[in-house]
Amino acid sequence: MKDLILQKLTAFAPESVRGHEDFHGDLTVIVRKEDIARVGQFLKTDPDLTFDMVIDVLGVDMYRPDDRFEVVYILYSLRNRAYLRLKVRVDEQDLTVPSVTGVWPGANWPERETFDMFGLKFTGHPDLRRLYMPEEFEYYPLRKDFPTMGIPDSLPLPRR
Amino acid sequence: MAVRTTDDVTRKSRILTALEDQDTAVVFDDPLENDMVLNMGPQHPATHGVLRLLIRLDGETVVAAVPELGYLHRGYEKIAEASTYHEFIPHTDRLDYLSPISNNVAYVLAIEKLAGIEIPERAAYIRVLVCEMARIASHLVAVGSMAMDVGALTVLLWTFREREKILDIYDVLCGARFTTSFARIGGLQQDWTPQCTAMLRRFLEEFDGDLAEVENLLKTNRIFIDRCENVGTISRENLIGLGITGPILRASGVPRDLRRDIPYLVYDKLDFEVITLTESDSLARFYVRIGEMKQSARILRQALGMLPGGPFHADDPKHVLPRKERTYTRMEELIHDFMLINIGIDPPVGEIYSAVESSKGELGFYIVSDGTGHPWRMKIRSPSANNLSALPLLLKGAMISDIVAIIGSIDPVMGEADK
Numbered sequence: 001m002k003d004l005i006l007q008k009l010t011a012f013a014p015e016s017v018r019g020h021e022d023f024h025g026d027l028t029v030i031v032r033k034e035d036i037a038r039v040g041q042f043l044k045t046d047p048d049l050t051f052d053m054v055i056d057v058l059g060v061d062m063y064r065p066d067d068r069f070e071v072v073y074i075l076y077s078l079r080n081r082a083y084l085r086l087k088v089r090v091d092e093q094d095l096t097v098p099s100v101t102g103v104w105p106g107a108n109w110p111e112r113e114t115f116d117m118f119g120l121k122f123t124g125h126p127d128l129r130r131l132y133m134p135e136e137f138e139y140y141p142l143r144k145d146f147p148t149m150g151i152p153d154s155l156p157l158p159r160r
Numbered sequence: 161m162a163v164r165t166t167d168d169v170t171r172k173s174r175i176l177t178a179l180e181d182q183d184t185a186v187v188f189d190d191p192l193e194n195d196m197v198l199n200m201g202p203q204h205p206a207t208h209g210v211l212r213l214l215i216r217l218d219g220e221t222v223v224a225a226v227p228e229l230g231y232l233h234r235g236y237e238k239i240a241e242a243s244t245y246h247e248f249i250p251h252t253d254r255l256d257y258l259s260p261i262s263n264n265v266a267y268v269l270a271i272e273k274l275a276g277i278e279i280p281e282r283a284a285y286i287r288v289l290v291c292e293m294a295r296i297a298s299h300l301v302a303v304g305s306m307a308m309d310v311g312a313l314t315v316l317l318w319t320f321r322e323r324e325k326i327l328d329i330y331d332v333l334c335g336a337r338f339t340t341s342f343a344r345i346g347g348l349q350q351d352w353t354p355q356c357t358a359m360l361r362r363f364l365e366e367f368d369g370d371l372a373e374v375e376n377l378l379k380t381n382r383i384f385i386d387r388c389e390n391v392g393t394i395s396r397e398n399l400i401g402l403g404i405t406g407p408i409l410r411a412s413g414v415p416r417d418l419r420r421d422i423p424y425l426v427y428d429k430l431d432f433e434v435i436t437l438t439e440s441d442s443l444a445r446f447y448v449r450i451g452e453m454k455q456s457a458r459i460l461r462q463a464l465g466m467l468p469g470g471p472f473h474a475d476d477p478k479h480v481l482p483r484k485e486r487t488y489t490r491m492e493e494l495i496h497d498f499m500l501i502n503i504g505i506d507p508p509v510g511e512i513y514s515a516v517e518s519s520k521g522e523l524g525f526y527i528v529s530d531g532t533g534h535p536w537r538m539k540i541r542s543p544s545a546n547n548l549s550a551l552p553l554l555l556k557g558a559m560i561s562d563i564v565a566i567i568g569s570i571d572p573v574m575g576e577a578d579k
Binding site for chain 1: 229230233235237238239241242273274276398400401402403404405414416421422510511512513515522524526528536537539541545546549578579
């Protein structure tokens, strides 16, 4: 299955696939950021692969000079009963990522959560609002430079 | 129209003029031509916690609905980055607080996959036992509270009576009824005892009859069926596209169950059916949960019979916490305990995703390890949040009284949805 995925993906878009990782039996394909929706559409519609469910979309702050953020897409194929992870790298200078809500509508809320927690802007998302934090919150709490204790007075509390 | 007497006018001047003078008075020419925005929650008994819904109504029909989350957001993913892998186990209790013990197991399974720890067979069987007990306990609340939402209070009392018996077994097993923190990396906190076996056997003997009693309250109950049948219908394609898992997906005819599809623990050795129905309405979700409870009881009977002897945690001192009585009496165990608590288990650098089929759906943990004792990033894939994302589609076109029946059939737990 893994060989088939890699073979099909490199045949479909050799310039989009930036590499892959295989750790403890989980396959992760690293995809160029601009092509994520196109690659997703291919993985969903290809008759042999049929990754028809998006289980989760999540961000990771790697806290490094280049390509600081990663966005990971966890996909599942009902027919093949297999998982696949896609990963795109996002530089701090350009925080936009193409949205995959057009491919999998289920990416809507996970992308909102990633925007909420990391400030990554998903272009083409129908309703990019914060999911958990209040609307007026100014920070992105899961970034590594946000302190675990929080920032005093960043959330308005009712006065006594 | 009757002629007004002076008395009437004076009475009106006392009560109504005060109201009519308010500048908040609104006059509708035709109330049915106006949309009305209704705010439901976050403090509402039918939202199962602190879910807030903004609903736009046309008469009694829902035109649009926007769920609003975050009222129980405690930042567990941030807390996880600041605590060691062991320290986070008690926090997993607070995710899906109706089946805390299966969250513990889901979490430690992810760590064990990351660190490459093999657990002994007895530990795997005990985990299956507690997970299936948790599934029954959670589905009992789901069934009971859904029935309560549509007006049948008795069912909730009867299902809680059954749930108490399971919580009593937890009490004997690990000393806690609710926030269990039972699983440990590489094993369990306590061994399964013969007393637990006896209690579970007694529970299983009575359970089929007791569940049939609950079912009989509802299956010929005209009010319940009228309020749930063909309510909250959604197509299979929409559910798959939205990434919905668990009983909601299975009630639309998709037989996705990770216990069978990607077996973990010892589920591949156990014989059970994946319950599916095709109606995809609130009533079908109710019957899927009833069927799953029967299957869980079946799994419990098999697992009790197959429960092997042997150790209940792995012999791996660099990863598994030593038993407390040995920590206090032996030097080597004391050193290991100190290192594991203060520094952590140091899994290899890499990232994994591990998921189990919890009572609500797919509960997954995505962990990025940088080789230290703390996770660099931990993402909790909570089934409740994903299932709630179907609410706008489910509620569109429904009647206002159906909202509670639909939310009840989703069975969200906000502790898990808000993390």
